Amino acid sequence: MRAEPLAGGLSGPDALRSLLPVVLDALAAGAQQRGGPLPAGGPEGVAGQVREALGPVLPDTGTGAEESLRTLVHTLAAGAADPAHPLCAAHLHTPPLALSAAADLAASALNPSMDSWDQAPAASALEALVTATLATEAYPDAPAPDALVTTGGTESNQLALLLARERHAHHGTVQTLVGANAHHSFHRAAWLLGLPEPVVVPAPGGVMDPVALDEALTDLPGPLLVAATAGTTDAGLIDPLPEIADLCAAHGNADLHVDAAYGGPLLFSDTHRRLLAGLDRARTVTIDLHKLGWQPAAAGLLAVRDGADLAALTHTADYLNADDDTEAGLPDLLGRSLRTTRRPDVLKTAVTLRALGREGLGELVDACMDLAGHLADLVEKAPGLELYARPTLTTVLFRPYDAPDTAVATIRRTLLTQGRAVLGRAAADGRLWLKATLLNPHATPGDLAEIITLVEGSTDR
DSSP states (O other), X not given: OOOOOOSSTTTHHHHHHHXXXXXHHHHHXXXXXXXXXXXXXXXXXXXXXXXXXXXXXXXXXXXXHHHHHHHHHHHHHHTXXXXXXXXXXXXXXXXXOHHHHHHHHHHHHHOOOTTSGGGOHHHHHHHHHXXXXXXXXXXXXXXXXXXXXXXXXXXXXXHHHHHHHHHTTTSOOOEEEEETTSOTHHHHHHHHTTOOOOEEEOOGGXXXXXXXXXXXXXXXXXXXEEEEEBSOTTTOOBOOHHHHHHHHHHHSSEEEEEEETTTGGGGGOTTTGGGGTTXXXXXXXXXXXXXXXXXXXXXXXXXXXXXXXXGGGOOOOHHHHOHHHHHTTOOOOGGGOSOSSOOOTHHHHHHHHHHHHHHHHHHHHHHHHHHXXXXXXXXXXXXXXXXXXXXXXXXXXXXXXXXXXXXXXHHHHHHHHHTSOBOEEEEETTEEEEEEEOOOTTOOHHHHHHHHHHHHHHHHO
């Protein structure tokens, strides 16, 4: 039997060193073949290219490490929607920093499993330090904040509902209230947790209406959880957090959760953190660093104002956190997640925080905010285009004047199929809009002008 080299141990770095050039060359060749933000040809064309390159998924005799890496990495890169391309601007899909991706390689090679201390001694200590620091960013005046590492906003929001359910287990069933602008994950979380379907509060203009919320809080018995949003998926809008926090406090029967998966990293920006005023009054906060944090997915967080709330997640499995081990001082990791096996996703984040600092991250945030403002300027100057509103975060909605929704959808799909640009779609004000979500701090004004040119050219057809 041929012994394939392992990634860890003393010989692991040498084994990786010989393979990394293959991977890097294949990434470059695939990007060159693609030539743009995504491959041309649409779903059937791309699927056909993958089938042709792959051949049998499980051949009788393997092709060897270098050939397999070269073929499949090249194929994936050639067929990727590349968030590092400035014309790939549809979703909250960030181009990861090179240093974060390098750190992720180290995490994969070492492969700690974050479910018991004896599988992840240093990683568990690093996670505790980093999460405490990031929790303090969200709750600068709280005596004992904490945060959990999650896979992203969906898991964080589900955890927030779970913690609320457990806090009020002896006081009735928690009813969640969400804005009509809220992320879909709240409805799914309520279903998974056996909670009532969330009450939807009107969100005229894309943000939760405090008057309607006040009426709902008056009519509903407690316990209640109000889920506000700091960075909506469709338009990047922020609910009026101070007013919502005031209402929760005044009614006395409602906790506040803020889904800041998108907008949370504004905390790093001295210029823009004011937009998050009131965030620290929430009991729980969702933050994603694989959005405005430039981390490879996944890099989510759930921050809590009072770390004691996390006691509800306590769980014991004798082979992982036996009571006598915990009493002897081995850290208990099972209460840090609903998952058992999980990657040390905190490493890439820790590397980024150390390398860039608050100032460096803030500059990246500010750069993307400036790009959104510049694109909005270009749309306003284009005689054939209409701007939905000046951007709050880094999302810009626009459309051709007087175009039917079917034409707007066709423009987007045409650019996708041609591989020329990746723009999103959003419904707002009763109409369909093209959506540019600008998360690439290296994009230039010329790139933004090209987006306008492509849309105008597609409109003319």
